[in-house]
Amino acid sequence: MTVTLKNVAEQAGLSWQTVSKVLNGQGHLFRPETRQRVISTAHEMGYVPNAAARTMRSQKTRQIGLLLRNEDGHRFHNLAAFTLLLGINSRLEPEDYLLNVVRIGDLGNRRRSRVFREHVLDGLIAFSHFPDTVVDWVTEQMPRCLWVDSNRDDEHNCLRRDESQVGRCVAEHIVSLGYRRVLWAGMSVSPSGHFSLHDRSDAIVETCAARGIAFDTLTPWSKPEQKRWIYTQLPQLLKPDTVVVAYNTHAAQAVLVGASSLGLTIGRDYGLVCCDETPEVYEAWPGLCRVTNDRFEMGRQAADMMLSVLNNKTHQVASRRIPGQWIIGNTAWGPKRT
CATH class of the missing domain: 3.40.50.2300 (Response regulator)
Incomplete structure (x- = not known):
């Protein structure tokens, strides 16, 4: 048999209105011993709240x-x-x-x-x-x-x-590290794209221009069905004074794989920083220079x-x-x- 609020109220010797308020988050309106009596009685009788009834009373589905x-x-x-x-x-x-x-x-x-x-x-x-x-x-x-x-x-x-702040943060560290050329890796900026694309890149371009640092974009050979990029220009572009700025971790991984296949050592033969991070980075790639994104x-x-x-x-x-x-x-x- 289903246990109702009235059953609990009768067993506890209280009004059903009091029992209802205690069991629906308004127990602070009553004395501690009253609250405890309601909760203990409901538990002993196996009372389960009726979500539909609560919704009708409160006009909230929670x-x-x-x-x-x-x-x-x-x-x-x-x-x-x-x-x-x-x-x-x-x-x-x-x-x-x-x-x-x-x-x-x-x-x-x-x-x-x-x-x-x-x-x-x-x-x-x-x-x-x-x-x-x-x-x-x-x-x-x-x-x-x-x-x-x-x-x-x-x-x-x-x-x-704050993606503009993220872009400025990346650019400021690029300047402080002494790099003289920046290569942007990731999706191209477009009016229909995510706001982070233009906010990040605009802040980096602006800072680089003010400091006399060259800025170019890596053009990937895209494989949309695999959600990844392949960069074919890396042998000609990656130098010790060059840092790749990856839009996200997918682009960073694509650059790492491509450069490693050519025998280039990250951090020595070229630099790599990322504007984003994912939970996987914490364990699989903790050494990636990046800006936090605590989702x-x-x-x-x-x-x-x-x-x-x-x-x-x-x-x-x-x-x-x-x-x-x-x-x-x-x-x-x-x-x-x-």
């Missing part, structure tokens, strides 16, 4: 969605989202919220996702860059929405890494902002930017030390 760019056919489009997810959940779980993953592929068909059709979510955290059509549709459907690491950059409800902390901050959005009548919270920090590695020592 569920938050995480919208990801994981289209059908590209299951591993954004592995970094997993670290962000862990950070979000670590902040939401103590507040008794559940996290739902929503794929961008679920928005592109007529069925839509159940979380939108049935108003399952109290709020939505959208991670990464989305087409304008998706942004417009989500904004219309979910007024309590937070944009994380997105091209959307408003005064409210946006959280992103777990970003997830925690995103969840914290979402909780503020839910508790704010305007559904708005001030936007934030997260700075990066330089990690000293062994992949770029500068030509003066070779």
